[in-house]
Amino acid sequence: MSEARIKELQDLLNQYNYEYHVLDKPSIPDAEYDRLLKELMSLEEQFPALKTPDSPTQRVGGAILDSFNKVEHRTPMLSLGNAFNETDLRDFDRRIRQVVGDHISYVCELKIDGLAVSLRYENGQFIQGATRGDGSVGEDITANLKTIRSIPLRLSEPVSLEVRGEAFMSKKSFEALNAIKEEKGEELAANPRNAAAGSLRQLDPKIAASRNLDVYFYSIADVGETGVDSHSQGLDYLDKLGFKTNQERRKCTSIEEVIEFVQGWVEKRPHLPYEIDGMVIKVDSLDQQIELGTTAKSPRWAIAFKFPAEEVVTKLVDIELSVGRTGVVTPTAILEPVKVAGSTVQRASLHNEDLIREKDIRVGDYVIIKKAGDIIPEVVNVLPERRTGEEKEFNMPTHCPECESELVRLEEEVALRCINPKCPAQIREGLIHFVSRDAMNIDGLGEKVISQLFQEKLIEDVADLYKLTKEQLLSLERMGEKSATNLLSAIDVSKQNSLEKLLFGLGIRHVGAKAAKTLAQQFEAMDRLSTATKEELTAINEIGDKMADSIVTYFENEVVHELIAELKSYEVNMDYKGPKLVSITNSDSFFAGKTVVLTGKYEQLSRNEAKDKLEALGAKVAGSVSKKTDLVIAGEDAGSKLTKAQELGIEIWSEEQLLLELQK
Template identity: 75%
Template sequence: MDLKTAEAHVRDLQNLLNQYSYEYHVLDKPSIPDAEYDTLLRELIELEEKFPEMVTPDSPTQRVGGTILEMFEKVEHTSPMLSLGNAFNEADLRDFDRKVRQAVGDNFSYVCELKIDGLAVSLRYEDGIFVRGATRGDGTVGEDITANLRTIKSIPIRLREPMTLEVRGEAFMPKKSFEALNNAKLERDEEPFANPRNAAAGSLRQLDTRIAASRNLDIFLYGIGDAGNTNAASHSEGLDLLDRLGFKTNKERKKCANIEEVLEYVEGWVEKRPNLPYDIDGIVIKVDSYEQQEQLGRTAKSPRWAIAFKFPAEEVVTKLKNIELSVGRTGVVTPTAILEPVKVAGTTVQRASLHNEDLIREKDIKIGDQVVVKKAGDIIPEVVNVLAELRTGEEVDFHMPTHCPECESELVRLEDEVALRCINPKCPAQIREGLIHFVSRNAMNIEGLGEKVISQLFRENLIVDVADIYKLSFEQLIALERMGEKSVNNLLRAIEASKNNSLERLLFGLGIRHVGEKAARILSQDFQTIHSLQEASREQLTAINEIGEKMADSVVTFFEMEEVNELIRELEARGVNLTYKGPKPVNIEQSDSFFAGKTVVLTGKLEQLTRNEAKEKIEALGANVAGSVSKKTDLVVAGEEAGSKLTKAEQLGIEVWDEARLVEELNK
């Protein structure tokens, strides 16, 4: 076979196999037997091995896995993947409906969809070719899992039209795949997955793509990231477009004219959900019109035009075997119920929160009781009540200890607090939890230094305080279990990089009581260096807007401790930055910045700045960065592929800048 003939045959096979895959995995209407498909796929594999230059990103051979990834790169979504507010009963849904009516009137409709219990992902297509897939992450930045998503056969790797867009969906593991996976794990004496959602998430976060390929995952697409560059005017039209492009959407969706039809749909699926071949944990209700969605806008975390109805919590009865105590970062001693393992809402539960001693007394909980346990969705399981009538007389009263279970220091109950607290600053449990907090994403953000590694280092006495992190050597780390040379080098680089963090990250990481991320930033902006903050009086602190007396007392008390001052000296000696590197807060009345006091909306893809960088810089100059365009918007910054927000800004006559103009203004 000559090159030209081979190339034509490869293209024909690729097109044919992609069509067969679409019929089988999306339409559920296979047109050829599996054996024939496998024969054609083997022929294509052989041809592509012989002519590797003919392998294309949209070839069916790229689905089979085999790549070993080094790590997951971070990916910024072109528009945020927002989480949804929750409704738990009819009253919540009617309240949501009332708020929608107040904003847009009575002329609107809803779309109801099954809420698939899986992993939210974003898929990017350019000219119809699948180029990137990412996890939701924090809603703005996720992890690139393209190679693993390619192994899901219901994800088209080439669309039926050459469009450029980003779509959102829920990857999941069907019940049949979950059962097969867990049976195989049990045969190998491995721990089975607790539920299909965990199994799907674990599969897509494997560095070996062959594992993801073997798990038989599936996906339903539920929306378009920014529908502005499509002709769709509503969510239902957007879903129809996804169908035409070759995506797999959930056909159980329904357009509802009013809240009564929504409630009828919800009630029907409460009964029918066990019969589905996949898990659902609720119903998503969305206002259909995109224009009305824009009008309703969103909060910082959730859209006002959508809500998730969570199915009623499942309650089961099991035995409370024991009560264990744990000591948190702030010294609070928390009791946890240890239960006979029981299935609740699709998850095997062995532990449940008891919160504090007062709750145990109020519910008259004894060790050995038969208890009712409740769990709804992702909510931590809790003990609802005791079945006292089933007591045998062998049950044992529980009493909170007088001394810390970790360090034996006397526990105290601070004024106006329910919790018992260990106030020994050298308590091992508090130190370990504090170390975990210090390296976390929102604090010093030391990638690779997670909870397990911190616990291991602490157990081996390699770290006893946060300054010790900056003393770790290659020799110490390489000797640890499951730490290879590459991992160690990556970790040491991450530790070194964290030394350059701005002061607010360090301040938050130190875990000063009552000082969260926002307060850490405010204090850093005002005092500029940690040494200035160490010398601050209560009066100086409370003079700052948003710093109250309780927080001021906590900061002063923290820096009065000699061990804290010694820790600061050690960190400084190790080269950790102790100064604020960010922009100073803006006095809007005195500022001559163009942005001071203005409301700005960012839309489209930015090239020179990430969305977060742009937001931080603009807000540092005194502006409010909003998520939707309204009459109150002063400026819209439009990057590439800007959609409906740009259109609305032009309709309202709002000033529009491109990214170059924004960067120019920021650099003045």
Template identity: 75%
Template sequence: MDLQQAEMKIRELQTLLHQYGYEYYVLDKPSVPDAEYDRLLRELIELEEQYPQFKTPDSPTVRVGGAILDMFEKVRHKSPMLSLANAFNEDDLRDFDRRVRQAAGDDASYVCELKIDGLAVSLTYEEGRFVLGSTRGDGTTGEDITANLRTIKSIPLKLRENVSLEVRGEAFMPKNSFEKLNKLKEERGEEPFANPRNAAAGSLRQLDTSIAASRKLDIFLYGLAEAPNLDIESHSEGLDYLDRLGFKTNKERRKCSSIEEVLDFVNSWVEKRPNLDYDIDGIVIKVDSIEMQEQLGTTAKSPRWAIAYKFPAEEVVTTLLDIELSVGRTGVVTPTAILEPVRVAGTTVQRASLHNEDLIREKDLKIGDKVVVKKAGDIIPEVVNVLPEQRTGNETDFFMPTHCPECESDLVRLEGEVALRCLNPKCPAQIREGLIHFVSRNAMNIDGLGEKVISQLFAHKLVEDVADIYKLTAEELLALERMGEKSVSNLLQAIDRSKENSLERLLFGLGIRHVGEKAAKTLAQEYETIDRLAAATESDLMGINEVGEKMASSIAAFFEQDEARELIEELKAAGVNMEYKGPRRAAVESADSIFVGKTVVLTGKMEKMSRNEAKEKLEALGANVAGSVSKKTDILIAGEDAGSKLAKARELGIEIWDEERLLEEIEK
């Protein structure tokens, strides 16, 4: 085959594969078997390897992935990617409708669309070719994830018209892809993703594009951002135009002429939501007319012509199969409901915490009961109540044991506590849970040492305390199930990196009773080294504002133990840092920062940084970061999808900032 023939064959295969891909991934109407598509793709890959000069950026072969990126470049959006204001009930939607009609006229109509629970992205095309894809970021600046987005087969690499435009959409992971991915992660002993949204976001931020390609992501496009010279007068026309260009839009949308029709659409999807192959967390309602949208305008954060209705927490009925007991690192015995598997708010639920015996008695739970289950905040599964009218007489009562299910020691209930506790310090469950806590994200953050790997190490007697983690060898790790050379190498590097952590992470990881993450930071700032902290008396510790009598007694008792002192020496010998690396307490208190002495609450999703990162930065500037809103709160930082905390802050007249304002103040 000469060069001209090679080029013609490559162009022919590219065109054919684009068409077949469009039919399969966008129209869901494949015209050829998978085997034929795969055969043609292999032929194209071979030809492009032989004649690389004819491979184009929009070739179907780029979807395979394989490129390793150094980093994600920042991208400034031509027009802001604003977040949407939220509605939580019918009254909120009627208020939105009233505001729209007062400002833009009574003839307003709406387009209702499913709110996909994924990652917002922007796609830019030049003369019909996909040239840039980015995340939302802070709404003004995102990250260039073009290489990973090219691996999503429902994103057209070449449009059906040679137009230049920017479109917005939501990338997501279908439920079946999510379940397969988590099954694979569990088989490898890795921590599974919490939900499809996190899985999609994590996939698109992989520097190895082959990882994104392997995770079978999908996308729905929901609007035009920049489309000069297009004669489009409504949002619904814009969606139809995206269809004609070859984009995948969500067909489950409806044009509504009244708020009653909007409410009818919303209510219908509350019921139909579980039947979808992807997660939705609400309905987006947009004014259809572009002219009216421009008339209504936007606030600094969100458009006045659109709103997102958030579904109430989904409740489902399942069977309580059993109640299982687990022993935590502090010896507390916690009952857990074992449920007949049921899908709730996007994931399959089989377990739910019952907290303590009193809750079981309060809810009158019996093994075999039909129970109502929901996810608190769409995250944590909980048993809402029992359905006694559905009892058959075969249900059985549950009684808490008198002895530890792990070590057979007596269980006790300490004064003032509702929990039963095992006081045996050598209880295997407590040791194992302590190890899991030590390596967790907010403690020493050793990536790759998940619960399953720790359990294997403990069962094989390779680790008996946290110091043993720093003695692990490649040979020992390779002998474990599902631990290959690459994962072992990555794990040993993560263990080595953890030696450099600042002191507060180590203190939190040691699991000293009553010392949480915030108290560990306070102690590290105050004493600066672990030796100074170990030498502090109970009276010294009580002199710190944030340290009470119980905590001071617990800290002093911990460092008086021979075992604790020996453990510290072992960690020192392994090279673990014992000093505080952050800003000194005195420096924070005297700093010229508006946050000094302020009580700040964080809520909603942050785009530019995680909530933990924001918390660390605020505390370094002297703020007290609290978990709930009260009259003592000075500032509420509201990210995307802020809920009840934002409502309470407004009610109390508390100063409210968005993430952009926070970043401005932090960077001053």
């Protein structure tokens, strides 16, 4: 009796929850829902073995976590390129048509201002959710995501898939949160986006549960055997499975339709119950998406249109100079505090000397500022009519504010640059970058500790980090015995990082985290990469001339060779530890350079095992069949992908043929 009642209550409450939070059509009063939930919680306490992972009681928040585990995304979560005006959108459309022709349609969606998340379902059950992180690796926030009532814990079909969405906090929930914070005398949350992100990164799921977060799902990471062949069809399929998608979307058959839809939402934006900061425009056809491909950072088949930023007036009280890790001297405006787009701003970028001259910006001016892309504050213009005569012109220095070396302006650059390799500011900023999360990820070595170590002359370059002693650390202000021990342990652990972490940490110009991983996969060892020619580098899809020149120049520097040798002496790993790739230019593998599609059910290999083995042999494993597909591996119950491959005359193998080739 108890088992049947528990199952009945779980099904009822999941249905009521879906009606309320996804369909926005509640069929019972809140009090009745609460009564049934209380009954279910009581029964599950009496019979804990009958509590299931998809029970509605899992949404109230569980035990406090010690930390967040790392999750590697099976399909990378790429960022989007930006468009800021109609010309940018037309340029995007032109680039698309140059590759796939004129038969094209787009899907336009609202760009929710929240936190991107990825959720995995196995046989219809929600098993794991993660943040975007660096796009390749995120944090496991499953317990917190379960508290969001619009996320289904069980789907309407027993499918296995990974979906992407945007978690957010509504304007109403944000106001309620800040009212509570104000009552408690706590610092107010800056904006709904920061509040949502902070809520999902709480180690106590009960806090996340109290924040009334919501989510809209916008894509399937890998359509697999879903039969989906377009983005719009994928959104409809998500609706069918019980996911909450944003219905304010439109399929457009021309860029004119896209521009009309975008411009309409510029006006309607303030009336939404949640924040949006733009629109996302995607090519609808998945085959065309595959044909267009991606860069190291972004898909070529999608773009984010950013809405015009809010502008406000404030006074510029000073201009400060900072020297970055590449030696660029950047002027920053110090402002009288002012609220812009939901947060208080006191500093704004001035970019370079040319901008200051062009806009005739003076210390003491009243200026118009905005947040570029609603994120980075910048000075748009000055109000000369409000000048009193006491304003002062600003002149960039001729020498570095940190080391007094003469500043230079390199060819084709607008920035002034300090080219002294021993400039303290560059070294300090480089050290801060080296220990950051996306680089060597040395926990406890933040900006303040690095600055202290540098100021006390305990470190001069990144290699010095690996010879620090406990006695040296204990000499620092506010550094206790336990903190020192933990920090030394974190430094020691970082020695085992895979090569891409070290490459990114070294701060090679133009080499970001994604490019560092590509280089590590292709060359596998620091010694091989350090002797690579420009031709070898540009043979890699994602490496262009500028990046290749930068890498070659970096490794030609004798100081760099000495640094790497020193890091080796401290046993810092110099090899790639991820799934191995075979260089396409040199490989004798049958699969090198081929685009392969997996379909159907395999008996001896899982889909992920097959994918890993093929990628290790230089293949590109795609999610759907197109004219660029070289080979389809068809297992049992292969569906539409097999049919399409047959129609296009693409070579088709069985699982047995694949295994035979893998054994060679």
